[in-house]
Amino acid sequence: MTLTAHALAGAAAASLMPENPALGFCAGFASHFVLDAIPHWNYEPRSPALDPKRGGTLRLNKALFSDLGIISFDGLLGLGLALLLFGRHGLWFPAFAGVTGAYLPDALHFVTARFPREPFISFTRFHNGIQRDIAENSALLGVLSQILFIAAFLGALHYVAPALL
Numbered sequence: 001m002t003l004t005a006h007a008l009a010g011a012a013a014a015s016l017m018p019e020n021p022a023l024g025f026c027a028g029f030a031s032h033f034v035l036d037a038i039p040h041w042n043y044e045p046r047s048p049a050l051d052p053k054r055g056g057t058l059r060l061n062k063a064l065f066s067d068l069g070i071i072s073f074d075g076l077l078g079l080g081l082a083l084l085l086f087g088r089h090g091l092w093f094p095a096f097a098g099v100t101g102a103y104l105p106d107a108l109h110f111v112t113a114r115f116p117r118e119p120f121i122s123f124t125r126f127h128n129g130i131q132r133d134i135a136e137n138s139a140l141l142g143v144l145s146q147i148l149f150i151a152a153f154l155g156a157l158h159y160v161a162p163a164l165l
């Protein structure tokens with residue numbers, strides 16, 4: 001899933017337990033695997049240095065900057081939307097804790113690419129094993145499917161927990 005989808009799910013999970021941001025962080029972390037188990041499109045890193053499946057020396061090239069640009073945009077969009085939606089109720093910190101927890105598994109993915117040793121290798125094997133990637137050649141369709149997923153998620157959350165959203 002995109003970081004934006006992970007951010008919103010993580011913030012939502014953590015906002016259900018606002019009195020305990022540490023637990024919210026863990027809930028955000030756990031929500032990452034629930035979302036990854038749902039069939040989804042994903043963007044793959046172009047730079048081998050960021051891909052645990054390929055590994056590779058870190059080279060400052062076009063592929064790396066392109067990856068960093070996409071990941072930063074996705075990550076900041078997710079964090080911004082989560083703080084905007086859940087911060088309205090004064091849940092800034094729980095939302096932030098949930099987002100960081102939800103981002104951690106993907107951050108560890110890149111740690112494994114740079115430092116391929118235990119426990120990161122086992123964690124990445126588990127993380128990859130849970131993925132339900134849909135091979136989609138069109139990035140546009142892939143992004144649209146993620147937007148639809150996020151809209152459906154927020155719609156369901158509004159229905160289930162109207163006080164939250």
Ligand SMILES: [Zn+2]
Pocket residue numbers: 001032036105106127
């Ligand atoms: Zn993931």
